[in-house]
């Protein structure tokens with residue numbers, strides 16, 4: 057059986073430990089490959105002799121998909137709920153911000169101007185004349 061390097065696809069000579077083209081170690085890969093193949097063969101023989109198991113596996117897969125669908129649905133609902141709340145909060149902030157801005161425009165900033173430098177004095181005067 058001719059083997060090929062899994063990295064570069066170069067043909068590997070029988071018994072070679074490294075790919076002559078790219079130097080990839082072959083021994084380890086061959087071992088892994090044969091291990092994988094053994095596991096696969098075991099699995100295949102197990103599955104073919106256990107048709108019932110196969111059916112159960114398919115059913116489990118369907119259950120898995122249903123579970124995933126439910127999770128996605130819940131996440132979707134949560135997301136929209138959170139977004140709705142976020143939008144409401146945004147509107148609230150806009151309203152509060154608007155009120156604050158209106159108050160500031162009308163000179164209601166006295167609580168922030170406790171120190172007595174010139175600009176504060178002017179602000180205070182504005183406040184009192186208002």
Ligand SMILES: [Zn+2]
Nearest residue numbers: 061064075078
């Ligand atoms: Zn190679």
